[in-house]
Amino acid sequence: MKLTVFNGSPRGKKSNTTILLEHFLKGFMETEGNSYEFEYIVNKDEGKLIEMFKDASNVILAFPLYTGCMPGIVKSFIESLKPFRGKKDNPRIGFMVQGGLPESYQSRFVERYLEKLAKRLSCQYVGCIVKGGIEGTRMMPRFMTKKIFNYFYELGKVYGKSGKFDEMLLNRLAKPELLPAWRRLFYKFSRLTGMANIYWDRQLKENNAFEKRFDKPYIR
Amino acid sequence: MKITILNGNPDPDNQKFDDYLNNLIKLLELSDNSVVDFKLREMKIRHCRGCFGCWVKTPGQCIYKDDSHDICREYINSDFILFASPLVMGFTSAVLKIAMDKLIPVLHPYIELVDNKECHHEKRYDKEYPFIGLLIEREDDTNSEDIEIVSDIYVRFAIDFKTSLSFVKQTDIPVQEVSNEINCI
Numbered sequence: 001m002k003l004t005v006f007n008g009s010p011r012g013k014k015s016n017t018t019i020l021l022e023h024f025l026k027g028f029m030e031t032e033g034n035s036y037e038f039e040y041i042v043n044k045d046e047g048k049l050i051e052m053f054k055d056a057s058n059v060i061l062a063f064p065l066y067t068g069c070m071p072g073i074v075k076s077f078i079e080s081l082k083p084f085r086g087k088k089d090n091p092r093i094g095f096m097v098q099g100g101l102p103e104s105y106q107s108r109f110v111e112r113y114l115e116k117l118a119k120r121l122s123c124q125y126v127g128c129i130v131k132g133g134i135e136g137t138r139m140m141p142r143f144m145t146k147k148i149f150n151y152f153y154e155l156g157k158v159y160g161k162s163g164k165f166d167e168m169l170l171n172r173l174a175k176p177e178l179l180p181a182w183r184r185l186f187y188k189f190s191r192l193t194g195m196a197n198i199y200w201d202r203q204l205k206e207n208n209a210f211e212k213r214f215d216k217p218y219i220r
Numbered sequence: 221m222k223i224t225i226l227n228g229n230p231d232p233d234n235q236k237f238d239d240y241l242n243n244l245i246k247l248l249e250l251s252d253n254s255v256v257d258f259k260l261r262e263m264k265i266r267h268c269r270g271c272f273g274c275w276v277k278t279p280g281q282c283i284y285k286d287d288s289h290d291i292c293r294e295y296i297n298s299d300f301i302l303f304a305s306p307l308v309m310g311f312t313s314a315v316l317k318i319a320m321d322k323l324i325p326v327l328h329p330y331i332e333l334v335d336n337k338e339c340h341h342e343k344r345y346d347k348e349y350p351f352i353g354l355l356i357e358r359e360d361d362t363n364s365e366d367i368e369i370v371s372d373i374y375v376r377f378a379i380d381f382k383t384s385l386s387f388v389k390q391t392d393i394p395v396q397e398v399s400n401e402i403n404c405i
Contacts, residue, residue, distance in 0.1 A: 204275075
């Protein structure tokens with residue numbers, strides 16, 4: 001099968017979305033004869049993206065969660081698809097949403113929008129891969145990221161064969177939907193000790209901005 | 221009350237929507253509110269690149285000098301924010317979402333548990349964050365499911381931004397009703 005991937009990350013190449021897609025596509029390519037096209041939405045000519053969508057038979061649109069929803073540039077792309085509403089022969093469409101905050105639950109609201117969007121475009125809806133806690137993968141030990149990446153690989157592999165997202169893999173990958181009590185307790189404790197802020201403090205210090213971290217520049 | 225309106229109407233030919241907002245502003249000012257309205261489609265706003273510079277380089281400010289600084293300033297000093305937009309493909313406009321993505325400087329990178337349930341970023345400012353409301357114009361194919369989807373996503377935005385969603389209204393009701401609703405907050 002032939003797949004067209006739209007990467008909606010505003011960070012572009014150096015993004016968590018790109019890393020996850022790479023693992024997915026590695027699995028996808030395990031089936032002989034499969035091929036894919038891959039394009040970033042950010043800074044791309046709308047005409048070219050529309051042309052790609054028109055020619056596609058299978059589409060995946062992937063993006064990070066921004067303020068509980070799709071990033072603005074992804075909404076722009078979605079708006080450019082307006083002419084495809086109700087057309088015949090639109091591609092089958094699946095989505096991938098990854099969030100920085102740890103709970104997959106945070107992405108479920110935009111997931112509903114995406115399912116409705118597929119209907120609005122009269123595209124067959126493949127499903128939505130959802131995963132939270134991805135911003136933290138930069139600090140995770142390798143055995144933990146390996147597990148996550150492997151899910152994306154496996155999802156890609158099944159998709160490459162069947163054109164479907166495997167329900168069981170989707171559910172396992174999405175864990176935790178919400179944080180279990182022990183993780184919430186652990187989090188509260190690590191906040192008390194300042195441990196929870198290490199990720200940000202390190203970056204603040206690297207930029208000589210640590211002392212300014214509580215700045216309130218706009219207050220009247 | 222100090223009110224800021226983010227007008228996300230992307231289409232200059234959709235005069236009806238802008239007229240509706242202008243009438244609303246007049247009514248709100250008559251009842252002693254001060255209103256700032258941003259016509260987003262005419263502003264220069266670079267989309268958020270997720271660089272986190274506003275959290276770790278120049279805390280509280282986007283590293284790019286664009287009109288989003290004016291929006292953040294009004295946002296954090298307001299009592300109420302009205303997000304206003306026609307629905308486009310089942311959601312409020314991209315122009316509006318691009319502006320909303322650029323509001324994260326008013327938050328802090330540190331994360332807290334909200335209601336002992338979910339993680340969200342902390343406040344940057346020690347004050348009540350403005351209440352928010354949503355005003356939308358229907359599309360031809362808008363149904364109750366669409367309204368529910370959009371409303372739920374704005375409820376999520378409200379949790380992110382330390383407040384609650386006061387109402388969701390559509391432009392097919394008299395302006396007076398929206399104005400009354402805002403005055404009741």
